[in-house]
Amino acid sequence: MSQRKTTGDAVARVTIRDVAERAGVSVASVSRVLSGSNYPVSDTVRSRVMQVVRDLDYVTNAHARSLAGMGTPTVAILINNVTAAAFAHIAKGVEGAATLRGWLSLVGTTGDDPERELALVDLMRQQGVAAVVLLGGAYDHDGYQLRMARFARSLDAVGSHLVLVGRPPLQGDVPATTVDYDNESGAYAMAGHLLSAGHRRILTLPGPAELSTAQGRLNGARRAFEAYGVPFDRGLLRQGPYDEAYGYAAVDAALHETPDFTAVLAGSDIVAAGAMQALRAAGLRVPEDVSITGYDDIPLASQLTPQLTTVHVPYEEMGRVALHAVADRRKSAGAEARRTGPNAEHLVLGTHVVVRNSVRSSKRYPRVTASVRTATKVSR
Amino acid sequence: MSQRKTTGDAVARVTIRDVAERAGVSVASVSRVLSGSNYPVSDTVRSRVMQVVRDLDYVTNAHARSLAGMGTPTVAILINNVTAAAFAHIAKGVEGAATLRGWLSLVGTTGDDPERELALVDLMRQQGVAAVVLLGGAYDHDGYQLRMARFARSLDAVGSHLVLVGRPPLQGDVPATTVDYDNESGAYAMAGHLLSAGHRRILTLPGPAELSTAQGRLNGARRAFEAYGVPFDRGLLRQGPYDEAYGYAAVDAALHETPDFTAVLAGSDIVAAGAMQALRAAGLRVPEDVSITGYDDIPLASQLTPQLTTVHVPYEEMGRVALHAVADRRKSAGAEARRTGPNAEHLVLGTHVVVRNSVRSSKRYPRVTASVRTATKVSR
DNA sequence: TTGAAAGCGGTACCAG
DNA sequence: CTGGTACCGCTTTCAA
Numbered sequence A, B: 001m002s003q004r005k006t007t008g009d010a011v012a013r014v015t016i017r018d019v020a021e022r023a024g025v026s027v028a029s030v031s032r033v034l035s036g037s038n039y040p041v042s043d044t045v046r047s048r049v050m051q052v053v054r055d056l057d058y059v060t061n062a063h064a065r066s067l068a069g070m071g072t073p074t075v076a077i078l079i080n081n082v083t084a085a086a087f088a089h090i091a092k093g094v095e096g097a098a099t100l101r102g103w104l105s106l107v108g109t110t111g112d113d114p115e116r117e118l119a120l121v122d123l124m125r126q127q128g129v130a131a132v133v134l135l136g137g138a139y140d141h142d143g144y145q146l147r148m149a150r151f152a153r154s155l156d157a158v159g160s161h162l163v164l165v166g167r168p169p170l171q172g173d174v175p176a177t178t179v180d181y182d183n184e185s186g187a188y189a190m191a192g193h194l195l196s197a198g199h200r201r202i203l204t205l206p207g208p209a210e211l212s213t214a215q216g217r218l219n220g221a222r223r224a225f226e227a228y229g230v231p232f233d234r235g236l237l238r239q240g241p242y243d244e245a246y247g248y249a250a251v252d253a254a255l256h257e258t259p260d261f262t263a264v265l266a267g268s269d270i271v272a273a274g275a276m277q278a279l280r281a282a283g284l285r286v287p288e289d290v291s292i293t294g295y296d297d298i299p300l301a302s303q304l305t306p307q308l309t310t311v312h313v314p315y316e317e318m319g320r321v322a323l324h325a326v327a328d329r330r331k332s333a334g335a336e337a338r339r340t341g342p343n344a345e346h347l348v349l350g351t352h353v354v355v356r357n358s359v360r361s362s363k364r365y366p367r368v369t370a371s372v373r374t375a376t377k378v379s380r
Numbered sequence C: 001t002t003g004a005a006a007g008c009g010g011t012a013c014c015a016g
Numbered sequence D: 001c002t003g004g005t006a007c008c009g010c011t012t013t014c015a016a
Helices: A016-023 A027-034 A043-056 A062-067 A085-100 A114-127 A144-157 A183-196 A212-227 A244-257 A269-281 A315-336 B016-023 B027-034 B043-056 B062-067 B085-100 B114-127 B144-157 B183-196 B212-227 B244-257 B269-281 B299-303 B315-336
Strands: A074-079 A104-109 A131-135 A162-165 A176-181 A202-205 A263-266 A291-293 A310-312 A345-349 A352-354 A376-379 B074-079 B104-109 B131-135 B162-165 B176-181 B202-205 B263-266 B291-293 B310-312 B345-349 B352-354 B376-379
Touching: A016 A027, A016 A043, A027 A043, A062 B062, A062 B114, A074 A085, A074 A114, A085 A104, A085 A131, A085 A315, A085 B104, A104 A114, A104 B085, A104 B104, A114 A131, A114 A144, A114 B062, A131 A144, A131 A315, A144 A162, A144 A176, A162 A315, A176 A183, A176 A315, A183 A202, A183 A212, A183 A263, A183 A291, A183 A310, A183 A352, A202 A244, A202 A269, A244 A269, A263 A269, A269 A291, A269 B299, A315 A345, B016 B027, B016 B043, B027 B043, B074 B085, B074 B114, B085 B104, B085 B131, B085 B315, B104 B114, B114 B131, B114 B144, B131 B144, B131 B315, B144 B162, B144 B176, B162 B315, B176 B183, B176 B315, B183 B202, B183 B212, B183 B263, B183 B291, B183 B310, B183 B352, B202 B244, B202 B269, B244 B269, B263 B269, B269 B291, B269 B299, B315 B345
Parallel strands: A074 A104, A074 A131, A131 A162, A162 A176, A176 A345, A202 A263, A263 A291, B074 B104, B074 B131, B131 B162, B162 B176, B176 B345, B202 B263, B263 B291
Antiparallel strands: A310 A352, A345 A376, B310 B352, B345 B376
């Protein structure tokens, strides 16, 4: 019934030539009808082409189209772990915004492996993606700056662009866009919340020592302690990976070694969940005996009992913002032809404390409001 | 410093021709060196090419390569919602297996919108993806079968393939692969667990009435009731969307209308979480006063207090299995040239109950082991 | 308005 | 072994 030719063993895809032939017009005309070119085409030709397209269920070959110059812009999202709720939300934001703009999105997971990250960046470069978005905190050691700068430049060289989301911005004149949240202020506010509720012995579980986000959260907490004139006790600081087990183990150990803490300042909601379990296992109640706070405000936070007081990070919005930033950039780059000024952009979104039921006043102290919500834009 | 020509306003990407020229060899040689062709190439040429590639930071153009026939196979994953934990796990499985085989993965989200689903399938067809994987339960109304059959055929026509994961298989000779789990048996086992623990008044919250997975879960439960000779009371059945609010509202209402239930059989872990909150809000303890079970076994299940007894669904494995199925299929299709026999495949993975702490014996009844773990393969 | 033909960047076949 | 070149499928001048 169909005229498709079968070349050897595979069904040959219907091409624009097949359509042209069957419609009795030239391929140029078919292209003009289908590519949304505003070039004049008679209605007869147009309708005849459309009819054949429907009959043959034809779709244009995206690769050929890209080669010829008019491809769909694609954004590549590189994640460490798809199942991490926070990352999934950023990805959702990027993907949603991409779709809205008619962009396509590719996803790759690195599993925290630098080798794989490099391979993926290269792969995306081959794909000619419009932008590569790297998600999540970065480990500070082994030349993160250099590594990213290299990525940024090699992507820039092929007309692509690097976007860092939730990662530290790059120093110097590196062609990359950073979308970040006010990590440290969030931690400052959260710790302040605990301190103003009268807590003084606070078990602090910021996360992995080398991870940029964990460092920021720790710094924020220390600044809050300082502001309240409370000495920071290193004995109450325990670092470890962002997972439940860490929260559990840290509390468990602290219960033996420094059992006088009245609150746990966790570096993430997941860690808080682990901490909560450890407290329960020890027969302690939350928040009656010990208060707990989290960070991230992923859905889990409100599913726990008691619901977790935590720091809200606008993950999905960051994803959206990131995509819009590159998309706009791309548009204006087309107009201005050559970049005139600086090439790096740094967007910072605000965070704020969400008060739920996992914190209880320990004594009476002046209460301080510590909600930060700012959207700063720093171009350099 | 670099020899890249700047055409008008955009940086021209380094091409294979640039490399050839600079290395003083032909493009054919460069291609042979880079495309992994096992064609003989002298070491001198090879090393000279590699050197230039490094100097120029050259990467091949994936679109051109695809056009020429030797592109990277790509799998498209279409999800309703990236942030749903279960889907994220399937996606992870697919992505991981794809990577392992050197495949690329594209992700698109449909937001439960059929229009968008159609648009995406078309888009993927344009991209010439090797397979399109559709994730998650399907709504049974408005000709799901017809719709999917159409997708399957149109993908098949361009040499692609439809894969349904966690969705009902297609009837008739439709070219599609289905990877499913034993949904109904899981529900049967879970309900049986509750029944054998002595519960008789069980509030059943399977999920949305029209969703295939919810239907299966309800059927499984009913069969278990039957097997135990317990009449199924429709007054204890409440349907609704798979979310926390539904679980909360349903329990809340039941507490007023049919407060004699001793257990809640939730259609998903999320729903169970909502149910748990409603019980707590009413001053009831879990599991002392009321037992709860979930379904899915997402991480949340073990993060709740008490940890949730639930049905484990091998989501990530399903994703892996799905990818391997299409990949293998593709390989053999190349060898056999033309399909010889039937074209549809249906893989079913097993589910099993994970006993944790949210269920308590109500009276004493003979205990029944109800763990199902089978991997059935039905080719037709 | 329409059609013919020149690329876009690679791959692979065919001569040397 | 190496180089020349005919495609792959589509977009876009350039003429007609």
